[in-house]
Amino acid sequence: MATATRPLDERVRKTGFLRKLLNRPELGAVAGAALVFAFFAVVAGDRGFLTSTGTISYLEVAAQLGILAVPVALLMISGEFDLSVGSMVGAAGVLIAIPIAEFGWPLWAALLLAFAVALVVGFLNGYVVVKTGLPSFIVTLASLFILRGATIGFTRLITGRTQVGGLKSETEGSFLTALFAGEIGGVPVSILWWVGLVALGTWILLRTSFGNWIFGTGGNAVAARNVGVPVNRVKILLFMATAASATLLAAITVLDAGSADVLRGELREFQAIIAAVIGGVLLTGGYGSVIGPMFGALIFGMVSQGIFFTGVNTDWFQVFLGAMLLIAVLVNNFIRQRAARSR
Numbered sequence: 001m002a003t004a005t006r007p008l009d010e011r012v013r014k015t016g017f018l019r020k021l022l023n024r025p026e027l028g029a030v031a032g033a034a035l036v037f038a039f040f041a042v043v044a045g046d047r048g049f050l051t052s053t054g055t056i057s058y059l060e061v062a063a064q065l066g067i068l069a070v071p072v073a074l075l076m077i078s079g080e081f082d083l084s085v086g087s088m089v090g091a092a093g094v095l096i097a098i099p100i101a102e103f104g105w106p107l108w109a110a111l112l113l114a115f116a117v118a119l120v121v122g123f124l125n126g127y128v129v130v131k132t133g134l135p136s137f138i139v140t141l142a143s144l145f146i147l148r149g150a151t152i153g154f155t156r157l158i159t160g161r162t163q164v165g166g167l168k169s170e171t172e173g174s175f176l177t178a179l180f181a182g183e184i185g186g187v188p189v190s191i192l193w194w195v196g197l198v199a200l201g202t203w204i205l206l207r208t209s210f211g212n213w214i215f216g217t218g219g220n221a222v223a224a225r226n227v228g229v230p231v232n233r234v235k236i237l238l239f240m241a242t243a244a245s246a247t248l249l250a251a252i253t254v255l256d257a258g259s260a261d262v263l264r265g266e267l268r269e270f271q272a273i274i275a276a277v278i279g280g281v282l283l284t285g286g287y288g289s290v291i292g293p294m295f296g297a298l299i300f301g302m303v304s305q306g307i308f309f310t311g312v313n314t315d316w317f318q319v320f321l322g323a324m325l326l327i328a329v330l331v332n333n334f335i336r337q338r339a340a341r342s343r
Helices: 017-022 027-047 052-077 085-103 107-132 136-159 175-181 189-207 209-219 221-226 231-257 268-278 291-310 314-342
Strands: none
Touching (some): 027 268, 027 291, 052 085, 052 189, 052 231, 052 291, 085 107, 085 231, 107 136, 107 231, 175 189, 175 231, 189 231, 209 221, 221 231, 268 314, 291 314
């Protein structure tokens, strides 16, 4: 006797592969990175882009941006922005260089000073945002100018210049120099720092309660607070993380170049946000990943170095970057709408 087949419960209906793929925030960045690589492989493959040296060059550029983009993406997922990270790179670099060059401090002490100041700045940014309710865009824009101005003013006051050099002889051969600016098997450690931060950020987002708090804070802060999420603490810690990542980048660049410049890090805050947006992080918060911004930074590195290998005037790079930002926002908006309809 034939038995009637029960209809599949809507609540346990299987989701198709295509729908799952469209719901991934990093989809656009992965596709974009593949297209950019294919383009430069064809156009500049015989000019050095596909060589090991060419690969290392664009990965190193991507890593320097990606180190910033990881915590910036996490902060954006929580619904906030940090426009002060570029100025923090310059400030932290000077905080490392001046004590060593002018006062004879050991490298470890200068690094501790830079990271301590960065954490204080990040804490103050977050504290002002959560306690006043002011937009983080405004608060950190003010920090951008305060940090840059203070860095220029104090550096000129102490050294009479805006650059601090002569660090190579003081830091060469140090374990800390190798940790931040060395190479392992011909691969700059900045790339390893980048990969490590991406892995850490992905683990936090997907495997920890703190990751759930980040999504909840960005999705609906009031609802998250009502179910016990420490929204203010989450935001403050993420602001501290962005400042710490800027100091990490400062340490890498200062120890690699053997000098610091008060203008180093200029526009990095916008490039990090662009990498995050290209990577599928929504400007409104509550949605995104760390993998996407990694590919956003990779696109930045490939285009930056790819244009160099093609021999095209690098002034056109910013045109491409602006176009990529606009396209990414349109693609992310489409993906968000598809994701919302599939719920």
